[in-house]
Amino acid sequence: MARSALKFKLLLKKDMKLPDLIRIFPVPEYIEPPVLGLDISDRSIKYAELALRDNHLELKEFGSRIIPEGLIKSGEIINKSALMEYLKVNLNEFSGRGISLSLPEEKVFVNLVTLPLMPETSIHEALELQLEEHIPLAAADAVFDFELVPSSTDSKDHLDVILVALPKKLVEDYSDVVKAVGLRPYVFEMETEALIRSILPKDEEETVMIMDFGRTRTSFAIVSGGMIRFTSTVSMAGEALDAALAKIFNVDLFSAERFKKERGFVRTKENQEVFDALLPVISAVKEEILRHLMYWKDHSEHAHNSKAEISKLYLCGGESNLAGLSEYLSYDLKLPVRAANPWVNITSFEKYIPAINAKESLSYATALGLALRSSKFL
CATH class of the missing domain: 3.30.420.40 (ATPase, nucleotide binding domain)
Structure with a gap:
């Protein structure tokens, strides 16, 4: 098909x-x-x-x-x-x-779409006819697919689907x-x-957030019941941390990256200058997390078969190894934060x-x- x-x-x-x-x-x-x-x-x-x-x-x-x-x-x-x-x-x-x-x-569009009851074989065609209502792409310029959200007691008269599209x-x-x-x-x-x-984990049914903290971008995803409900990407990432250290300590980016890995984001008397240099970037990332937490809290009731409270934040990506990062985020967000286990x-x-x-x-x-x-x- x-x-x-x-x-x-x-x-x-x-x-x-x-x-x-x-x-x-x-x-x-x-x-x-x-x-x-x-x-x-x-x-x-x-x-x-x-x-x-x-x-x-x-x-x-x-x-x-x-x-x-x-x-x-x-x-x-x-x-x-x-x-x-x-x-x-x-x-x-x-x-x-x-x-x-x-x-x-960065180029993926994810949206929850409500459709009238219809055979599953008709969903793709129905989405194609209304694609531009949900994403900023014409059907002819998009590759898209969907996942059918399991029905619940309040969704017996319609279908909910997760629409995923790319240029x-x-x-x-x-x-x-x-x-x-x-x-x-x-x-x-x-x-x-x-x-x-x-x-x-395959048995993870809670609503969780994933943060992929990379070198050139940071991506966020909210997953509920094993299904992707929301994604977002920002350019604030590891390179910004290196640039901040390079500026403060007047070193090249390579030296700054090594300095970051050695010293980390730990607030001690000996490391205060490094902590202060990294803080604006880490704070900006934290604010993005808070923004997505609030968004989900306000919109989760419209995402059927999902739970309003995000139970934990998983960190992955090379920059998530920054010492002190998970502790800082957990304390400020009042949310369990854990390093992901890819195995x-x-x-x-x-x-x-x-x-x-x-x-x-x-x-x-x-x-x-x-x-x-x-x-x-x-």
């Missing part, structure tokens, strides 16, 4: 939370190989592959590459030919491999780039869906200890979620 404006096919599975936005070249599940999870951001590439050994999952391979500045900006490919050349050199070893690729969170050109650009370097895109999906798959749905550490340490794992959460996407592991 065609499920996108690009006429690529989707394979829908009953145990999936959010259907994949694009399912390219579907193959029978019994011959479906494990895929390489590929997480491409503005300034880095991270990849991971899992393997099933002795009835448990293990990390088969992983790695990262630094992307030169100017090839991708805010998730949008701005120098397609240069990016292709870069990937040909840096991902040549994976030529011919099947991949699961994340699409940039068609953006999806085509990423598809063109990875195929041009010899990779076989098996599935594309939004970053948040991959994150949920890796860091949220929670992969291994219990009883049979296998991954080669990536706990801190480094936080920056691989999306890639691991993409790798876990293989139907052999779901």
Whole structure:
């Protein structure tokens, strides 16, 4: 069944939370190989592959590459030919491999849409007819899909669906780039869906917030009952922390980043100057969290089958390793804040200890979620 404006096919599975936005070249599940999870951001590439050994999952391979500045900006490919050349050199070893690729969170639109009762097979067409009412894209310029929200006692006379959409050109650009370097895109999906798959326990039914604190951007997501209800992205991120330290201590950005990792965001007499330098950026991030908490509190009653109170905040992304960050946020937000565990749905550490340490794992959460996407592991 065609499920996108690009006429690529989707394979829908009953145990999936959010259907994949694009399912390219579907193959029978019994011959479906494990895929390489590929997480491409503005300034880095991270990849991971899992393997099933002795009835448990293990990390088969992983790695990262630094992307030169100017090839991708805010998730949008701005120098397609240069990016292709870069990937040909840096991902040549994976030529011919099947991949699961994340699409940039900055460009994703997520919306709750209410529809009259109708067969599920008619929902896609109904959404296409009214797409511009819910997102700033025409149907012809969008790739979109939906997840049906389970009905509750107050929604027996209508349907609630989570609409997810991306610009068609953006999806085509990423598809063109990875195929041009010899990779076989098996599935594309939004970053948040991959994150949920890796860091949220399968039995997590509470309403939670996820903050992916990266180098060039910070993304927020609210998940209720295992379903994505809200996403947002801001540019305030790790680079701003480095810039603040570089300015105060008159050092280059490389030295500032090292200083940040060594000293952290800990308020002590010896570290007061570093703490004060980082505080404006961290405070701005905290204010974004507060804004989203208030938004959810005001709108959760309209999001059926959801809980009004956010029970906890999960931190992931490389910058979430900043010492003192979780304690500061928890104290100011009056909310439990915990470092995410990207291995929670992969291994219990009883049979296998991954080669990536706990801190480094936080920056691989999306890639691991993409790798876990293989139907052999779901």
